[in-house]
Amino acid sequence: MRGPAALLPAVRRLLRGIVVVGTLEDAEDLVRARPDLTAVTAEGDLLGAHFAQGGSAGAPSLLEVQASVDEAAAELEELAARCEELAGAQAAAAERRTECAALVEELGERRRAADREKSAVAQQLGRLAGQARGAAGEAERADAAAARAQEALEQALADVEELAERLAVAEESAPFGEGGAEEPDTSVRDRLAADGANARQTEMEARLQVRTHEERVKGLAGRADSLDRAARAEREARARAEQRRARLRHEAEVAAAVASGARQLLAHVEVSLARADEERAAAEAAKAHREQELARARAEGRDLKAELDKLTDSVHRGEVLGAEKRLRIEQLETRALEELGVEPAGLVAEYGPQQPVPPSPPAEGEQLPEDPDHPRNRPRPFVRAEQEKRLKAAERAYQQLGKVNPLALEEFAALEERHQFLSEQLEDLRKTRADLLQVVKEVDERVEQVFTEAYRDTAREFEGVFSRLFPGGEGRLVLTDPDNMLTTGVDVEARPPGKKVKRLSLLSGGERSLTAVALLVSIFKARPSPFYVMDEVEAALDDTNLQRLIRIMQELQEVSQLIVITHQKRTMEVADALYGVSMQGDGVSKVISQRLR
Template structure:
């Protein structure tokens, strides 16, 4: 407590001692509620301490990261300062070299100025000599031509002097520009050195500030670490105390669970006893209600009270037995002593018989009358249906007789005409129609037998294509003659015929056209020749279909 004022001591008797106060406890064992309250309080304190510990850990980590970042920045600034010092040294060296170059250039400028001055003085002397020579030449114009080599030498010297003057001026200008450039570079190097020096001073000051901040952060981190160690110790002590209290609470909870289990068992027994009492009371009440209902039923249905009924039909009286005679009557035979099991069996058998009989229907008589009326109505309807069936059968017989008569008449006429026309289309041949079932004309079929001249076959499937076509035409013409029609439409019926058979067919067409109109689709010229009018379909040059008609009989008569 003296070394660490933040500790809290709790004794086994419940005394709580801190650095500032002490609170007494009870020597007796704490109750379960007090222990739970203390555990909850300690749990809250532990959560608060854990929260503070986490917060301090986070602050330590943050401070350490900040120290690391500042140390990194310090190292970067130090490296930049070293680089700046190196650049300053290099610039100082370059500045010294530039100073030497400027001195050399100044000396070169002075030398060139002296050369220019000498060249200027030589030029002046040469010009004076040239003017003197020119004057002498004018004075001695009629003298013999002198030697010009000296003048040429002078001119050459003048030209060389001028060239030297120009080169000297150019060298002077170049040297001046070099001097200016070196001076500007020296100025820039000096400014850069000053800037680097100021930056180095600022970096040094920032480095000092960072170092101080690092020291402060280190101190904070050490203090936080010590606080963390202290907190962890406190947490360990609190955890130990919490474990002890939880063990005590577990023991108390086990005792509580045992007591509660025993209480639940007793409550279950009490509930069962209460339920049994209630069931007995309900059973007695039901028995009373049944007895009262039976008493009321005896009075209402039998007209006697229960005392009289018990005296006359009670278990102390003998029970009569009954049997059924041959006439179906139920008569009493003998009396037997009352036995409950036998009477219950008789009651059950009687109830089953009553159940089989079903409930009494008070509307049975009305339903019987209605069903009787319905039966009478249905009988009348059935008689009506029978009469209708007989009438329909008579009508069907009349229709069948009429159809049979008409069919036989048509068949007889068609068969007669077929034999005649077949003989005309096949001279020397034989053709006829035969019924497949002569005894039942309504359901019979008709077979066609055709034997062209010179052949023995009679089946149509063995004939040639032209013979089949001509036989079919003979059949159609026979039907036309037996049952004439106002007009007929024939589609290329003569397409498979040769000229001889076509001529025979055209004779038949001439006979048919006397009583009917014929519309024939054909490509045969001979068929077109006997026509009264022709209708053709052609295509014009522009691709449009056009119908052309021509009446042949009118044109021939004209």
């Protein structure tokens, strides 16, 4: 084997006991002779004393598995094509079956129509036969009537001839002339004339009756002919219906035969489909088995590839590590020459691992033993791990020291001066803070004193003013936090006469307004001001409460000036001066003033 020197030991160790031979027979002979060796052939067969891999005894190769998969895929495609063909045949048979069923249904419908038509023809034939029988009877009756009329006519003719003969004999026996015999009796003549007229009338009626009967006989004869023709047409239609019925029966038999054949063909198709489904299932099972074998082969291929990649990476890492070591050695040699001026051979000879390591200097605060034979004071043999640990500790200490700063003294002096200045500023800030806290304390004490006095005066005045505005009522101011006068709030409790409520939200609008006015007046009296401005404070008050408020305003008017905006006339009556704004007809506003006192 040839290869990188760094990898050859590992490769030799991996391939120890493996011999390459030409054929499998040579491998068997070698293993039989040397059971401790493993033989591998050029085809990839691996043979040992207790195992054999490759060839017929091992798993199929990737090419064999791929060929099997391709064969299974081709077989599956063939079966799929056959299934498609059988599916097409099944679809055609189903379509043929549908057509035959439609044909059978159509023939049945035609047969039922022919039966209905036959029934209608039979009914019409029966009706025509009845009509023919009626016409024949009527014709016989007409013939009898015609015979009787003919006899009556002949009798009438005979009577006429007899009367004519009698009339002629009468005329010959008694002629009229000059000097003749006596004239015949007129009554006899009249009777004979009447008889002749009657005979002629009878002859005329007999002739009319004969003509009428002849016309009826002709009409009956024509009707009989038409009925005969209709009967012949019905018989011909019945014969055609029989022929069509026979043809439909034949077509129905043919359709039944076709349907039977279609059912047999469908049965064959179903059997073929079942066989195709079984073959397809078998093909799919074979495909699944081949896919499992292919998956196993691919997994083995991936494992082998991963192992090969691992070996290749190991080789590459070995090569890279060797190159790094060589580069490191070259750098160390160059550094030794540049920084120490010592040749690598001399450096190794003087400080190599064969030389003992001198004792380490004591650490800060550490004392060495005084005995020179103590192990701490004697050189020690070179141990690479210990020396690497000492090197790392020295490098960490060196990095902690950092680089030498030549301006460290100047920077220290500047920082010290800065520290002294900031210390003085901090002391000034502390003193200022103490002064400010003292000022705040004094301000709080003064605010607390002023607020306490103002609250007490306002609370005292509020009780008096509230009792004046609400005679019989009670009102007072209550602190929410009496222990802390700087953050406390003030609650107003008001109980008008006749009510038990104290909350302002439960009072009416006028009572709330009057309570607010009482609080304002209390503040005004506790801490008077030169003037006050009020904006419609009495708008929601009735006359009684308004009068009470006006009296309080008059008291305030004695020590202060009140500016009141109001619409109440009674408030205007107690004022010293009135000021109003009016608009003239031209739309321009104008201020009007009026002094009352």
